[in-house]
Amino acid sequence: MLSSLLTQVNQCTLCKASLPYHPRPVLQVSASARLMIVGQAPGAKAHATHTPWNDPSGERLRAWMGIDDETFYNSQYIALLPMAFCYLGRGKTGDLPPPAVCATTWHSKITAHIQSPMILLVGQYAQSYYLNDKRSLTQRVMHWQDYQPRHFPLPHPSPRNNIWLKRNDWFERDVLPALRERISRFLG
Numbered sequence: 001m002l003s004s005l006l007t008q009v010n011q012c013t014l015c016k017a018s019l020p021y022h023p024r025p026v027l028q029v030s031a032s033a034r035l036m037i038v039g040q041a042p043g044a045k046a047h048a049t050h051t052p053w054n055d056p057s058g059e060r061l062r063a064w065m066g067i068d069d070e071t072f073y074n075s076q077y078i079a080l081l082p083m084a085f086c087y088l089g090r091g092k093t094g095d096l097p098p099p100a101v102c103a104t105t106w107h108s109k110i111t112a113h114i115q116s117p118m119i120l121l122v123g124q125y126a127q128s129y130y131l132n133d134k135r136s137l138t139q140r141v142m143h144w145q146d147y148q149p150r151h152f153p154l155p156h157p158s159p160r161n162n163i164w165l166k167r168n169d170w171f172e173r174d175v176l177p178a179l180r181e182r183i184s185r186f187l188g
Contacts, residue, residue: 002031002113009110014101015086025085026052029110033079034186036116037061038126040083040156041098047087052080060157061122066180067187077187079114081107083125094160098125117149118186120179123156138168144175152179 006029013023026042037053045055053061053072062072071077084098085106091097107129121127124137130151131140140153147153155161155171165171 002029002110005109005113009085009106012085012102012106014105015084015088015099018088018099019086020089021047021087023086024050026050026087027082027085028052028073028075028078028080029114030075030079031113031115032076033114033116034077034188035118035120035183036079036081036111036114037120037122038081038083038130039122040125041095042082042085042087043095044087044090052082056159057157060159061154064154064157064176064179065120065183067183071187079116081110081114083107083129094158103129118182119151121147121151121153123154127153138164141168141171141175144178152182154179 009027010025012025016023024047026046039053042052043055043057046052046058051073052058058072062069065072082098084102086102088096088098119130121130127137127140131147131153133140135143137153137155140147141155144153155164
């Protein structure tokens, strides 16, 4: 049952020794979700507020998707499942990468309860875990149609990726309209 599984997730301490704060899993899951978003890990603000994607990256992601906060945070519509459930701390170039143990322990158990027809794979960590290929993030996003109808690869919406967005202007021109159309279709 999903509720007992989520109780276990919320009590998880697998990474406790390597976390800067006490474990506080941040995710949003419902078996009825029509769309699942798999990202990297909660940032410091998401950890503090216990609200996933509660930062400038989340604002940009919602803008890319063409949806409002109310829809985004409605678990009946959208499941938010990071590769690591807790804030991991900062490294030299941003937040630390998610340890594999979180996804390998929990993802298949959780996704077995979510029959979402569409999964947004946000960033390289989510894409590498869910897609069985050797493409780069840019190649995956450029060839997003190859992963349809189930997966839709996206770059991470972090402001740190502004250079990537400028170099790949086709993303906003060609990919975002297709993303919005599919999200509109799946969310009704």
